[in-house]
Amino acid sequence: MKPVVLAAAVFAAALSFAARAEQVTLTVAAFPAVDKIVKSAIPAFKKLHPNVEIKVVGREYADHHNAMVTSLATGTGLPDVMAVELGFLGRFAEGKTLEDLSKPPYNGGQYTKKFVPFTIPLATNSAGELSAIPTDIGPGTLFYRDDILKKAGVTEKDLTTSWESYIEAGKKIKASTGAYLLAGANDIQRIVIRTGLKDGEGVFFDKNNKTLVDSPRFVRSFELAKQVRDAKLDAKIGAWSNEWSEAFKRGTVATQMMGAWLGGHLQNWLAPNTKGMWRAADLPGGAYGSWGGTFYAIPKKGANKEIAWEFIKFMTLNKDQQLAGFKQEDAFPALLDAQNDPFYEQPVEFFGGQKVRVLWRNAVPKIPAIDVAKHDPVAEEVIATELDKVLEQGKDIKAALADAKALIERRSRR
Structure with missing residues (x-):
């Protein structure tokens, strides 16, 4: 070579x-x-x-x-x-x-x-x-079956004016159609504890790491969940279970509160046979929050x-x-x-032609920048357990929250 x-x-x-x-x-x-x-x-x-x-x-x-x-x-x-x-x-x-x-x-x-704006504080530590x-957010949304509401003579306003009107609407729905208002009473509890917070405030802990679970906000959330259970308005089924998806397919649950992304799940695999029956609205009682992200x-x-x-x-x-x-x-x-695009203005057939993406976009600026804490998952788990004791065993609400506070503080010190 x-x-x-x-x-x-x-x-x-x-x-x-x-x-x-x-x-x-x-x-x-x-x-x-x-x-x-x-x-x-x-x-x-x-x-x-x-x-x-x-x-x-x-x-x-x-x-x-x-x-x-x-x-x-x-x-x-x-x-x-x-x-x-x-x-x-x-x-x-x-x-x-x-x-x-x-x-x-x-x-x-x-x-x-x-x-x-609310996403950056969530990603910034102490x-x-x-x-x-x-990368993505989940504007909190009330999904509801329009066909069931019409049969019951209930309006969207009845569902969204307040938590009390939401529960009263549920009673009408159950009485006239047999459908439950929602899958699980704990859904209300999770939303109410996140309602009324201002930028920088935490759900379970304040800035000094003080536990907040015995506050009036938590008492009210437990009370509302108990009202739902006592009135037999929830199907007592957990999210993502087989029973949960079957309830959507069969129309035995009238509403579901979750992030906007649930709309895609309903359309693509949870209940594709219900096309045109669903609508979306803001959460009851003027609540705004991001469901995941x-x-x-x-x-x-x-x-x-x-x-x-x-x-x-x-x-x-x-x-x-x-x-x-x-x-x-x-x-x-x-x-x-990415929130400024003609895609948002397109009607969505699954929601009966409603422009649901505009609804979600309009809700985003109203979502507070809630502070997240290291032990939030621990607190969430403890609160869920105590709520079950209230709903299933009749435990006193204030006693349940006092026990929750003591356990959260003990586990947070580990």
Whole structure:
């Protein structure tokens, strides 16, 4: 082989090796339906970063977050990017195991005003660190069966004026149609404890970490839930159970309060046979809140932080990607720019032609920026257990909340 040819061959081999050496595998851990959104975005991301292969590790909601708890604690099995649902965000953010995205080399603070205002405080821990970037939110919504309401002679206003009118409407619905007002009485309790809060206030703890579960807000939430149970207005079934989905298919439950994303689930797999029967409204009693929401974070011990940050920016700051997630999986965009699109004005056939996306968009500015705490999941679990004792065993409400407070404070000190 001639020297020139040999040199060219060596150079080409070197280039080939360099190209292979630059190949990066980015691991993204997510839960349904975030994992589907990520997979759909891979081709567009690879056009910008052809050397990056993306491996999506998808697990069910609980399994995903439990796995992340273990990985962050041990430093093993960590993804490069992890999706975090709002309910776990406080725990992860306060754990000091996530990158502060507000500091170099990320400098994420320059982007915070691009997102729905209430999301950034949720992602900021007590040390002022920006632990994650929001990608979607779940504006709280009252979904109701229009056909059942008409049969009962009940209006949307009857459902939404106040919690008392909501319960009274439920009595009319049950008496005339046999349908339950809602699946579980605990749905009311979860919403009422989040009603009336101002920016910066917490659901279970105040800024000094004082437990709030014996406050009038919690007493009222338990009282309303008990009124529902005593009037036999709930079907006593839990969300995501087989009985829950069957109730929607058969029309035995008239309303369901949840995030806007439930609309897609109803349409696509929970109750596709009920097309045109559902409508959406704001929550009863002037309540506004976000039901869940997803954030992307980078573990401090992650291996590919630079490209992980590029991926997070692509998924959260790119209007097209934000809208794609909304159109594909009803993941309501956290990016403000993505809330200005003709797509919102389109009538939705599943909801009888109602422009439900406009309803959700109008609700977003009214949602307070609630503070999240490390032990919120603990408090949520304890409160749920005590509410069951009230509803199932007749336990006194104030005694139940006093016991809940004592247990939460004990477990929070561990």
